[in-house]
Amino acid sequence: MDRRSTCLGLLSLPLMLQRAWGAQDDGLAWLRRGGVVLVLRHARAPGTFDPPGFRLGDCSTQRNLSEEGRAQARQLGAYLKSQQLTPSRVRSSPWCRCVDTAELAFGSAERWPALGSPQGASDQVNAQAMVQLRQAVVDASKRPGQFEVWVTHMFVQSALVSGDTASGEGLVVGADDKGQPKILATFAVP
Known part of the structure; x- marks a missing residue:
């Protein structure tokens, strides 16, 4: 293993350790504290991408x-x-x-295009979505005692905080002192 691979492996170590050692308790503590967003990947859906010719308004x-x-x-x-x-x-x-994940879990959800899959969207649309999402994390961080849930896609999780989860799992995200989104904990139902 070369030096770069070793360094990259060490950079991912905190997230791996967090998942292995009590990250669930940390995630619950952050949600109770508030000022965070639980960024969930949708629940299990077979396959990988939508079929050619899919339409958003037609499930x-x-x-x-x-x-x-x-x-x-x-x-x-x-x-x-x-x-x-x-x-x-x-x-x-x-x-x-x-939408189905959010409604089955929480009863209702506000559809927000910024959380949509970036696959097939223009670079400009994706960049605008990231600006909106980053600002919304900052806004949420100003509300102690409250947390938001966002149900989205692996690609959005990755673009927002350079992390992702398995289907139906999430990342507890807050804003750092520079107003940038950061992963505070992982979340999965035990």
Whole structure:
């Protein structure tokens, strides 16, 4: 292994350790404290990309949640409720698998195009979405005692904070002292 590979491996070590050693408890503590956003990846949906010719307004043309994914979304909402954690706001990518995840978990969600998959969008649209998302993290950080939930895609998680999760899992994100989004903890239903 060369020096660069070793350095890159060490950079990812904190996130790996966080996942291995009590990150769930840290995530719950951050949600209770507030001033954060739980950036969830939609629940399980078979496949990888939407079929050619999909349309946002037509769920029959998209990749959708499996029955396992629907159950996973319900379990996510039930778990947060059992922890007496209720988001102040739930926002979702307009893709059906994200909307369904949010609605099954939390009852309703505000569709927000900034959380949409960047695949197929122009660089300008993606850049504008990141500006909106970063500002929304800063805004959320000014509300102690409250947290938001955003249901989105792996690509959005990665673009926002250079991290991602498995389906139905999330990253607890806050703003650093320079107003940049950062991962504070990971979140998964035990």
